[in-house]
Amino acid sequence: MSATTELRALRGRGVTGKPENKAAFLFLLPWFLGLFVITLGPMAASLFLSFTDYNLLQPARFSGLDNFTRVLGDERLHQSLKVTFTYVLVSVPLQLALALGLALLLDRGLRGLAFYRSAFYLPSLIGGSVAIAVLWRTVFGADGLFNQGLALIGIDGPGWISEPGTALGTLIVLNVWTFGSPMVIFLAGLRQIPRMYYEAASVDGASRSRQFRSVTLPLLTPIIFFNLVLQIIHAFQSFTQAFVVSSGTGGPADSTLFYSLYLYQRGFGAFDMGYASALAWLLLLIIGAFTAINFWASKYWVFYDD
Amino acid sequence: MTDTLAPALVRSAPPGKPRRRAPGNVRCIVKHAVLILCALVMLYPILWMIVSSLRPEDVIFRDPSLILRDLETGNYAEGWGAFADPFSHYLINSTIVVAGAIIGNLVACSMAAYAFARLEFSGKRLWFGIMLVTIMLPVHVIIVPQYVLFSQFGWVNTFLPLILPKFLATDAFFVFLMVQFIRGIPRELDEAARIDGAGHPRIFAQIILPLMVPALATTAIFTFIWTWNDFFSQLIYLTDPDMYTVPLALRAFVDTQAGTNWGATLAMSVVSLLPVFLLFLFGQRFLLRGIATTGGK
Structure with a gap:
């Protein structure tokens, strides 16, 4: 069971048996400390800081809603929102479509399954690393591997990383390249579908495509939903690749200025900590809204077989 | 149950019509062709990086193939010494951070998971819900005040801000992974131990922990890879070049x-990925199980 189904199932199950509060508290002590000192405390503090002007050196000065009115007129922020939304809305559907497509090809005792699965999964393990971002810089540079390949078929490609029109595209390709982990989740989901459903369907004369539409797809919707929620949350926070590819600037011409990169520049480049906190909460609200919409919309398309 | 029924059904199913055989084979060949092509496209950049790291500088940007004409190991020697410190210095720094993070996650997450999976306590559903939500919480919301907090402790440019939170089970993903695993261990084992007079610490240490080694292995491997590749928090907390980890260097x-x-850059990139490649080769079983049950990256 995945985290999303787990959250859904939390409604309506009560504590049974006698409570063992003392033992539980001791086992949970590190987690409680972490929750309050490392997570909830700083969350509250950053909410407070978002209403202040704070640069680490002088004490925070209350500035009311200044940071939030500044959000409205901050053009680099608007650019970073545009970049991030484009990135999320283009790369996540592509990534999940590839993941699902290949999982379907790989299903059902295919010869060489283990090899294919490894080949597709490896990139998602290393896709977030600096080394791969460096590799991307090399591959999509003006005389990089990609253009060498294009030259073989007579196309003279641009410097993909250094052109404002194509730089974000290379990062989208990088995220799509890491479709392996949702693919493995799809594979696990496909294996959960009882074979007898297919047997029953084929006894009833259902074609392969009909079986896919009426058996596979409905039973896979919880997994699609889970992957969608997770990959969207993940993509909104992308940072490393844009940072390395653009040497921390978000360039060229702010075309790879991911939201989290802009937040980093404000907070840890300019030490504009109050504003960075406001940006952090804005990001939380955006991700929260996306997740809430996802959960709400799931009523209409996600099928739970229980 | 469905698992045991399925083979019986398959066996009793009518045999496929012979005329569908031939198209089936063509289908299969096409399928493999597509898959091999995809795998090649996926792996090409990685293979090219490894081959290029063994090529002379001027060939790297001329030769898109994977054929190695003359082996040039000088890139590695040059890259190793091209940084402020020898590259081994950064490898050691990264290893310290990773080792601390692994120990922290194994200890703290397994304790929390035991409580969530086996103990009844007030507010359990609420806390469990909070734990699940924190899996999805973006780190950015807490990074500014956390930085302020740790810098007041004087911990900037130490490894503590990267290690200490792991001892407080802040990687809730692993708590969830372990809860799932413990739920699959028969409760009868706990009850037998309890009848023999064992308390929770003993049941945890002597019954549950030994049985959850696969989950611990998954946790250790994922923690290794994520911490090894982590860039954002290391970039924020480590600004002194002497403290640089591999990604920062x-x-x-x-x-x-x-x-x-x-x-030299590509050579050191390969070196930085080597531990991940090795873990992938030897620990793949645990990685696949981990993401299959909980959906990590």
């Missing part, structure tokens, strides 16, 4: 060399 090197020394 690599990034600083790329920026200062500004594309003049690609052979």
Whole structure:
């Protein structure tokens, strides 16, 4: 069971048996400390800081809603929102479509399954690393591997990383390249579908495509939903690749200025900590809204077989 | 149940019509062709990086193939010594951070998971819900005040901000993974131990922990890879070049060399990925199980 189904199932199950509060508290002590000192405390503090002007050196000065009115007129922020939304809305559907497509090809005792699965999964393990971002810089540079390949078929490609029109595209390709982990989740989901459903369907004369539409797809919707929620949350926070590819600037011409990169520049480049906190909460609200919409919309398309 | 029924059904199913055989074979060949092509496209950049790291500088940007004409190991020697410290210095720093993070996650997450999976306590559903939500919480919301907090402790440019939170089970993903695993261990084992007079610490240490070794292995491997690859928090907390970890050193090197020394850069990139490749080779079983049950990256 995945985290999303787990959250859904939390409604309506009560504590049974006698409570063992003392033992539980001791086992949970590190987690409680972490929750309050490392997570909830700083969350509250950053909410407070978002209403202040704070640069680490002088004490925070209350500035009311200044940071939030500044959000409205901050053009680099608007650019970073545009970049991030484009990135999320283009790369996540592509990534999940590839993941699902290949999982379907790989299903059902295919010869060489283990090899294919490894080949597709490896990139998602290393896709977030600096080394791969460096590799991307090399591959999509003006005389990089990609253009060498294009030259073989007579196309003279641009410097993909250094052109404002194509730089974000290379990062989208990088995220799509890491479709392996949702693919493995799809594979696990496909294996959960009882074979007898297919047997029953084929006894009833259902074609392969009909079986896919009426058996596979409905039973896979919880997994699609889970992957969608997770990959969207993940993509909104992308940072490393844009940072390395653009040497921390978000360039060229702010075309790879991911939201989290802009937040980093404000907070840890300019030490504009109050504003960075406001940006952090804005990001939380955006991700929260996306997740809430996802959960709400799931009523209409996600099928739970229980 | 469905697992045991399925083979019986398959056996009793009518045999496929012979005329569908031939198209089936063509289908299969096409399928493999598509898959091999995809795998090649996926792996090509990685293979090219490894081959290019063994090529002379001027060939790297001329030769898109994977054929190695003359082996050039100089890139590695050059890259190893091209940074402020020898590259081993950064490997050691990264290893310290990773080792601390692994120990922290194993200890703290397994304790929390035991409580969530086996103990009844007030507010359990609420806390469990909070734990699940924190899996999805973006780190950015807490990073500014956390930085302020740790800098007041004087912990900037130490490894503590990267290690200590792991001892407080802040990687809730692993708590969830372990809860799932413990739920699959028969409760009868706990009850038998309890009848023999064992308390929770003993049941945890002597019954549950030994049985959840696969989950612990998954946790250790994922923690290794994620911490090894982590960039954002290391970039924030480590600004002194002496404290740089592998990703920080690599990034600083790329920026200062500004594309003049690609052979050495690619060589050190390969070195930085080597531990992940090795873990992938030997621990794949645990990785696949981990993401299959909980959907990590």
